Amino acid sequence: MNPGYKKYIPFQPQQIVGRTWPDKVIRKAPMWCSVDLRDGNQALVDPMNLEEKLEYFHTLVDIGIKEIEIGFPSASETEYEICRELIEGGHIPDDVTIQVLVQAREHLIKKTFEAIQGAKNVILHFYNSTSTLQRKVVFHMDTDGITKIATDAADLIYEMSQPLIDAGMNLRFEYSPESFMGTEMDYAVEICQAVLERLHATPDNKVILNLPTTVENCMPNQFADMLEYFCKKIPGRDSAIISLHPHNDRGCGVATAEMGLLAGADRVEATLFGNGERTGNVDIVTLAMNMWTQGVDPELDFSNINKVREMYERCTKMPVGDRQPYVGKLVFTAFSGSHQDAINKGSQYMKESGSDFWEIPYLPIDPADVGREYEPVIRINSQSGKGGSAYIMEHSFGYDLPKAMHPDFGAVVQKETDAVGKEISPDRIFELFQQEYVNATQPYQLLRHAFNESLDAQGHSHVEFWGTIQHTDTIFQVSGQGNGPIDAFFNAIKDEKMSHFTFLDYASHAVTDGSDSQGVAYILLEDQRDGRRYWGVGLSHNINLAPLRAILSAINRSKRK
Ligand code: KIV
Ligand code: ZN
Secondary structure: OOHHHHHOOOOOOOOOOOOOHHHOOOOOOOEEEEOHHHHHHHOOOOOOOHHHHHHHHHHHHHHOOOEEEEEOOOOOHHHHHHHHHHHHOOOOOOOOEEEEEEEOOHHHHHHHHHHOOOOOEEEEEEEEEOOHHHHHHHHOOOHHHHHHHHHHHHHHHHHHHHHHHHOOOEEEEEEEEEOHHHOOHHHHHHHHHHHHHHOOOEOOEOEEEEEEEOOOOOOHHHHHHHHHHHHHHOOOHHHEEEEEEEEOOOOOHHHHHHHHHHOOOOEEEEEHHHOOOOOOEOEHHHHHHHHHOOOOOOOOOOOOHHHHHHHHHHHHOOOOOOOOOOOOOOOOOEOOHHHHHHHHHHHHHHHHHOOOOOOOOOOOOOHHHHOOOOHHHEOEOOOOOHHHHHHHHHHHHOOOOOHHHHHHHHHHHHHHHHHHOOOEOHHHHHHHHHHHHEOOOOOEEEEEEEEEEEEOOOOOEEEEEEEEEEEOOEEEEEEEEEOOHHHHHHHHHHHHHHOOEEEEEEEEEEEEEOOEEEEEEEEEEEEOOOOEEEEEEEEEOOOOHHHHHHHHHHHHHHHHO
């Protein structure tokens, strides 16, 4: 047994009496703040250049994010320049607020005030670390010393902001007790209360209290308990906007944010696809789309998720995982045959019932909602069942195979996947379908034909058929009569060594390929000599010819066997 785990100190949960958050439900979008250009950017191997940051910024605006942390302008000349370009270059829409981060240190705060000159809407975000661990190993300070860092900074910020506010800037404040999750809750309340007072927070002039999960150190329910405790205890709760900033060290960032909202938070700081320090920040796309699937409008637009992803991967040089919720390449794909069948049945049900609701098993969201397509939903490999291939034929190529034909075609595809030992593409499935069933002309081929159709006094149809058929090198004439074209043709060929076939099933529909519409007919025949059944498919622009070709295809297939 490896005793390495013994070196970890278990998290001590906050005691809370009468918690209410588990009974709550998220019913509206929080205020969103993107920290992609700061927390996300600082965690990149190659931080973004000016051009990339601008493109990223505009994408965030297009998505509908109204508060965007653009950087840490006092940290470096590059960060300062980017801030200036955003302001001077007129990139910031009037309804978007830029947020700038600064440590609670005098010279950095002063530099930050220089950086924001001329901006219309600004959140000045300052922070210092408050956790027991940081106090012990980094700052070597007691809580009074840590509080003084925060309140000195708050005093300076308040004083320096007045002339800008008087001159018309919409300047607001945000304070983060960094490493909040490792801070004693009563002390977190105390320091935040002191900051609210120094910043003269009121219900009309709220200050954002951002309570970061700087390093995720506990289960999301334990975090929610801390947050509910904090919200209940903080005096002047109505003078504060409570903000979350979850990192994802335990892989629970999304759950922490969701439960934090239940526990009383109003706002979430997050990044696209969860980029950020170490395991990242919480993913804004997952959070927003999770709300969407619960019938809650997240007030963000991810209707073209591939475009957002393409920009993200290009600018950050970070890949988005294939299984990343809502955006990963494979998230609308079902490999399992039973899943494919259920998806198939679900979409059939949606079509037939005209339901207003999304009710498809294994697809928690309509891929179209994020600009994805049904086409790649099903991929066929040796694990796929009969329904999957039929689904591809319908959704990728417009062929609605009769239900009874699914197992037959499934076996054809299965043989191929077993032989190649890997997934096969929709195009290959289509090719197999054509090779196997469509317009087979060997040994029998219909060269010419004519119909004569008449109606009797009772309205019954009477059809006569004449045709020229080639069988290998022999050409012969056939004729027959019936109550419809198929019946007449079938009767015509019956005498030509084909009398042992009986007609079992027929279906047809139009398939449209661009402007070109063709009829497709599916015919099932049974060979009475041995009871074997054969499907044939006929394709023609002439709606009467398609079934005749299908019949000959079925007969020709029987000869192949
Ligand atoms: O994770 C964190 O605590 C931060 C703060 C600076 C808000 O990024
Ligand atoms: Zn962070």
